[in-house]
Amino acid sequence: MLEVKDVSAGYGVTEVLHSLSLRVEPGEVLAVCGPNGAGKSTLLKVLSRQLRATEGSVTFQGDSLLKDSPARVVERGMALCPEGRRVFPRMTTEANLQLGAYSRKDRSAIDAEIEAYLDAWPVIKRRRSSPAGLLSGGEQQILAIGRAMMSNPSLLLLDEPSLGLAPVLIDQVYEGLKSLVQSTGISVLLVEQNVVKALELCDRIAVLTDGEIVFEADAADVTADEVGSHYFEHHGEAHA
Ligand SMILES: Nc1ncnc2c1ncn2[C@@H]1O[C@H](COP(=O)(O)OP(=O)(O)OP(=O)(O)O)[C@@H](O)[C@H]1O
Numbered sequence: 001m002l003e004v005k006d007v008s009a010g011y012g013v014t015e016v017l018h019s020l021s022l023r024v025e026p027g028e029v030l031a032v033c034g035p036n037g038a039g040k041s042t043l044l045k046v047l048s049r050q051l052r053a054t055e056g057s058v059t060f061q062g063d064s065l066l067k068d069s070p071a072r073v074v075e076r077g078m079a080l081c082p083e084g085r086r087v088f089p090r091m092t093t094e095a096n097l098q099l100g101a102y103s104r105k106d107r108s109a110i111d112a113e114i115e116a117y118l119d120a121w122p123v124i125k126r127r128r129s130s131p132a133g134l135l136s137g138g139e140q141q142i143l144a145i146g147r148a149m150m151s152n153p154s155l156l157l158l159d160e161p162s163l164g165l166a167p168v169l170i171d172q173v174y175e176g177l178k179s180l181v182q183s184t185g186i187s188v189l190l191v192e193q194n195v196v197k198a199l200e201l202c203d204r205i206a207v208l209t210d211g212e213i214v215f216e217a218d219a220a221d222v223t224a225d226e227v228g229s230h231y232f233e234h235h236g237e238a239h240a
């Protein structure tokens, strides 16, 4: 589904990702965990074509991605739900969902999907005509995920859906993600600092530190503590 091979990228002269490789198989949820500043959001920016890779290749469903515009990437079936649950605060909840479907032309299907999403989330359905900025943090995260889903993606990129949310809201968001994954079979690349939550959702987990993948395992084979123990590891020191 997605193959990232030897990708390097950064900002100006500062390289942040150093020859990073990973794969997401069809129907798989891969979690990428790691400390602040590791390069997790930078990786998602490269995949969504907001940031140029200086080296390496990215293949999505068999074809290179690195010449596509960000809009073309969405059309090809990859959607990003960015960090910080960004919604358009002055637009209504419903208008935010409509915006997520901008690349599509199947009007009636879009309307039906928006209704289905709102039906699944009564808390935001009640506020469908209110400005999105008035929703709670958890509700805004649910809305941001819904907006990404409205482009009908086969791969969803999620950047820290738990960030800044109270534990009860984190649980709600993850319950929602679980049923989404189960009902659609969508592939997910989840970036998350909350390893416990990531392990509840993912099939496979990787640790990104300092722009490199230093650890990878099947979720069923590891504990959160084991994953966390790799957080401050760097290449070459893995078994020191
Ligand atoms: N627009 C930018 N310009 C310059 N440097 C940046 C920019 N965005 C990020 N960086 C730097 O790149 C590095 C990786 O940042 P990135 O946002 O990818 O980290 P992250 O793993 O997502 O961290 P967090 O968990 O805090 O979100 C950091 O050192 C950061 O300061």
Ligand SMILES: [Mg+2]
Residues within 6 Å of the ligand: 040, 041, 042, 083, 159
């Ligand atoms: Mg980030």
